[in-house]
Structure formats: C-alpha cells, structure tokens
Amino acid sequence: xxREIEVCLSPTLIPNYIIEGRIVVVIDIFRATSSIxxxxxxxxxxxxxxxxxxxxxxxxxKGYLLAAERNGEVVEGFDFxxxxxxxxxxxxxxxxVVLTTTNGTHAINQSLKAKQIVIxxxxxxxxxxxxxxxxxxxxxxxxxxxxxxxxxEDTLFAGAVVHTLKNKFSHHCDAAIASEDMYLLAKxxxxxxxxxxxxxxxxxxxxxxxxxxxCLKQNICSVIPVLKDGKIVSIC
Amino acid sequence: xxREIEVCLSPTLIPNYIIEGRIVVVIDIFRATSSIxxxxxxxxxxxxxxxxxxxxxxxxxKGYLLAAERNGEVVEGFDFxxxxxxxxxxxxxxxxVVLTTTNGTHAINQSLKAKQIVIxxxxxxxxxxxxxxxxxxxxxxxxxxxxxxxxxEDTLFAGAVVHTLKNKFSHHCDAAIASEDMYLLAKxxxxxxxxxxxxxxxxxxxxxxxxxxxCLKQNICSVIPVLKDGKIVSIC
Numbered sequence: 001x002x003r004e005i006e007v008c009l010s011p012t013l014i015p016n017y018i019i020e021g022r023i024v025v026v027i028d029i030f031r032a033t034s035s036i037x038x039x040x041x042x043x044x045x046x047x048x049x050x051x052x053x054x055x056x057x058x059x060x061x062k063g064y065l066l067a068a069e070r071n072g073e074v075v076e077g078f079d080f081x082x083x084x085x086x087x088x089x090x091x092x093x094x095x096x097v098v099l100t101t102t103n104g105t106h107a108i109n110q111s112l113k114a115k116q117i118v119i120x121x122x123x124x125x126x127x128x129x130x131x132x133x134x135x136x137x138x139x140x141x142x143x144x145x146x147x148x149x150x151x152x153e154d155t156l157f158a159g160a161v162v163h164t165l166k167n168k169f170s171h172h173c174d175a176a177i178a179s180e181d182m183y184l185l186a187k188x189x190x191x192x193x194x195x196x197x198x199x200x201x202x203x204x205x206x207x208x209x210x211x212x213x214x215c216l217k218q219n220i221c222s223v224i225p226v227l228k229d230g231k232i233v234s235i236c
Numbered sequence: 237x238x239r240e241i242e243v244c245l246s247p248t249l250i251p252n253y254i255i256e257g258r259i260v261v262v263i264d265i266f267r268a269t270s271s272i273x274x275x276x277x278x279x280x281x282x283x284x285x286x287x288x289x290x291x292x293x294x295x296x297x298k299g300y301l302l303a304a305e306r307n308g309e310v311v312e313g314f315d316f317x318x319x320x321x322x323x324x325x326x327x328x329x330x331x332x333v334v335l336t337t338t339n340g341t342h343a344i345n346q347s348l349k350a351k352q353i354v355i356x357x358x359x360x361x362x363x364x365x366x367x368x369x370x371x372x373x374x375x376x377x378x379x380x381x382x383x384x385x386x387x388x389e390d391t392l393f394a395g396a397v398v399h400t401l402k403n404k405f406s407h408h409c410d411a412a413i414a415s416e417d418m419y420l421l422a423k424x425x426x427x428x429x430x431x432x433x434x435x436x437x438x439x440x441x442x443x444x445x446x447x448x449x450x451c452l453k454q455n456i457c458s459v460i461p462v463l464k465d466g467k468i469v470s471i472c
Contacts, residue, residue, distance in 0.1 A: 009386055012249050016384045148252045150245055150411040174433050175386040178418060185417060197410050 004138045005169035007158045009175045010145040012112040023137045025128065025161070027121070028144035029153040032104035034121040034215040036232055039087035039097055041221040046097045046231040051105040059098040068100040083211050089158050096231070103144040108227060111142060119225035119232060122157060122215065127147040127222045131235070137170065147219040152197040156190060159183025190216045240374045241405035242395045245413045246381040250256040259373045260350040261364065261397070264355070264380035265389040267318050268340030270357040270451040272468055275323035275333055277457040282467040284334045287341040289309040295334040302362060304336040319447050332467070344463060347378060355461035358393060358451065363458045367471070375405065388433040392426060395419025399453040426452045
C-alpha cells in the first residue's frame with residue numbers, strides 16, 4: 001500500500017498539503033458538489049463553477065444556464081438556484097450550467113496544481129471510491145467547509161471515503177482517522193447527526209430540508225465529474 | 237448564554253475566526269502546553285516560548301534555563317528538553333525557562349490580538365474550565381496541531397473543554413461539536429485511542445511513552461498559565 005489518502009478539513013489548510021501529482025476530491029455536500037454530480041449524471045455537457053453572482057452574470061446571453069442564489073432565493077434573471085432538484089435531465093441535458101458556489105469554487109481554485117480534480121458527494125460515493133481505487137495516485141479529500149471553517153457534512157463524506165478505501169490506501173493522517181470515526185458515529189442516520197451542525201441549522205432556516213435529504217442519498221449517481229479546462233465534465 | 241465557545245483546529249485557520257476581545261486557549265498536548273502547565277505549577281517564575289533552537293540559544297548566559305530538543309535528544313549545551321519531567325519543582329522553581337516549541341509558539345504568535353492568551357492541557361483541565369466559566373468573555377480553543385495540520389490529541393482536549401462547559405457557553409461551531417464527539421469516543425482510554433494517531437506514532441519512535449502517559453493525566457495542576465509581555469506566568 002504505497003498509495004496514501006489524506007483529508008484536508010478546509011481550503012485554508014491546503015498550503016500544508018502536497019497537491020502536485022495527486023488527485024484532489026473536492027467536497028461541498030450542501031449543495032454544490034451534490035448538484036454537480038446530479039447535473040453531470042443527468043447529461044449536462046458541463047458545469048462551470050464560479051464564486052460570485054456577478055461572475056455568473058457575465059455568462060448571460062451566451063447560451064448557458066445560469067444558477068445563482070442569494071439567501072435561498074433564485075436571483076432575478078437567473079434560470080435556477082443551487083438546489084439539486086434544478087439539475088434534472090429535463091433541465092440540464094446537453095446544456096452547460098454556470099453555478100455560483102462560494103465554498104466549492106474556492107476549494108477548486110486552491111487545488112489547481114493537482115494532477116486531477118474530481119467532484120465527490122454522497123450521490124456518487126461508491127462510483128468515486130471504485131474509480132479512486134483504480135488509479136495509482138495519492139488522494140487528497142478536500143472539504144470545502146463553510147466560509148473556510150471546518151464543517152460536519154463535508155467531513156462525514158470524507159470519512160465515508162476513508163472508510164471505504166482504508167484497506168487499499170495507507171492513511172496516517174489524523175484528519176483521516178477523525179473523519180472516519182465521525183462517519184462511523186453518524187452513518188446510521190446522517191440526517192439526525194447533522195441536526196446538531198451549525199450549517200444544517202442555517203440551511204433549515206432557508207427552508208431546504210428536501211435538498212438536505214436528497215444530498216444525503218447514497219449512490220444514485222455513477223459519474224465521476226472532473227475539472228477540465230475550467231469546466232466540470234464527466235470523466236468518461 | 238450569550239458567551240460563545242469555538243474551536244479552531246489549526247493555527248492556519250485563525251484568520252477565519254474573531255480573536256479580538258476573546259480569550260484564546262492555546263493547546264499543544266504533546267508536549268509544550270503540558271510542560272508549561274507543569275512548570276508553572278512547580279513554581280517556574282515564567283516560561284518563554286520560542287520557535288527555534290537558535291532563538292532559544294540567544295538567551296544563553298543570561299540566567300535562563302534553556303530547553304531545546306532536536307529529534308528527541310536534548311541539544312548540546314542546553315539544560316533540558318521538552319519532557320514534562322524536566323519541569324519539576326527541583327529544576328524550575330523560581331527560574332525562567334526558555335522553551336523551544338515550533339507548533340505551540342506559532343499558535344501563540346497567531347493569537348496575539350486576543351484579550352488574553354492562556355495555556356491549556358489535560359493537566360489543568362478542570363482549573364482551566366472553572367476559570368473560563370468565571371470570565372464573561374467568548375472563548376476560542378486553539379489547537380496547535382502538527383506542522384499546522386489537524387491533530388487528534390489537541391482536538392480531544394478541546395473536546396474535553398467543550399464537554400465540560402457546554403451548558404455554560406453556546407457552541408454553534410461544527411468544530412466544537414466534532415471535538416466533543418471525538419472526546420466522548422476516546423475519553424475512557426485516551427491513550428488507547430491515540431495509538432492510532434500519526435503524531436503518537438512519531439512520538440513512540442522518539443521513545444517518550446512516559447511523557448505521553450504523563451501528558452494525558454488529568455487535573456494534577458491548578459494553575460492557569462497566561463501570556464504577559466511575551467512571557468508565560470501564573471495568572472494568580
């Protein structure tokens with residue numbers, strides 16, 4: 001087991017890790033990377049992650065679907081928001097979506113020196129693990145967090161990946177050990193566990209419980225979304 | 237409960253937190269903050285934390301005790317290393333010790349804007365919690381980590397403090413929730429839990445198992461070490 005798997009608990013911590021030559025898995029469970037997986041699964045040609053509504057707006061009138069939310073509401077003039085339910089086959093097949101996501105975009109931008117940047121969520125957990133196992137590279141699981149702080153939901157997903165792959169990769173990193181233990185604590189009822197998280201509370205106030213439930217579903221997608229020339233596309 | 241307690245899992249994450257007006261508890265369980273608590277408890281007049289052996293050496297010949305290790309060995313010409321067993325009454329009473337500690341010094345330097353910087357370890361856990369509860373300020377528990385990465389032992393201690401104070405402070409921060417859950421997982425046998433940590437493995441290679449056992453003892457110290465004019469002294 002010469003391959004290593006590590007967990008980085010916030011994009012702010014990235015300078016402490018080796019990125020070059022590694023596969024970085026970007027994780028932003030509520031809701032960016034879940035929506036990306038679902039959109040690519042449903043035939044979106046590509047998804048372009050941007051940090052701000054203004055940047056998203058600069059793609060207006062050029063044939064893209066624009067997705068932006070502020071305070072849980074679709075921004076006026078945009079096609080839809082960040083809910084995974086906006087990324088159905090009917091809406092996204094054959095289209096390119098420009099998605100506003102502060103935390104996820106920041107995490108991707110911090111990882112640009114990686115050999116490959118792929119997108120992880122509970123929706124594609126098993127497909128992702130199978131794919132990672134088939135590569136020969138070291139893996140860094142990068143939690144996007146909330147405004148650069150540690151968050152529970154991204155850490156639980158990192159823990160699920162560590163748990164699945166731990167017999168295939170070496171994992172000496174304390175963050176990997178902690179993530180796995182937290183996942184094992186929470187796995188029988190992720191939603192119940194997350195009720196105590198701060199971010200879950202914030203999301204509840206936005207009235208998107210259905211989104212949260214959906215983002216915690218496991219293995220309904222088989223795609224591996226990958227960053228290619230600034231766009232996220234299916235790896236296949 | 238208008239007071240808040242937060243946990244910062246690495247000094248690198250400090251820019252994401254409010255420091256001003258808060259009490260920061262610096263945590264570096266293996267072994268800097270444990271040795272500091274024990275030394276102050278045993279009557280050291282003050283302890284000056286420095287980052288490098290070279291900086292420590294600059295205090296040579298000025299009446300200080302110099303403590304520095306490289307690779308687990310006392311550096312030639314220094315009085316002792318970083319083992320808490322060097323901080324006995326016989327050795328440190330009435331003296332000022334200059335202590336080399338990379339992670340701990342870095343954490344302190346990142347917190348200089350705090351209202352007050354105090355030192356925490358399992359050795360003074362209850363005394364610290366009682367003192368924190370008697371103040372009216374928000375608290376940030378700062379894990380020094382290992383080379384700026386998350387580590388288990390500092391997180392477990394943060395979790396112990398959160399667990400003790402959670403009915404006295406609000407704690408919305410996901411890192412506080414995670415730390416407490418990890419502490420609850422590990423508390424019945426901290427040493428056994430830490431056997432799987434990377435840092436514990438490194439320390440084992442340094443042959444300092446006695447130090448580790450000692451740093452996990454709870455409540456053998458009643459002091460609150462506090463930073464004052466660059467020196468750590470007893471708060472009383």
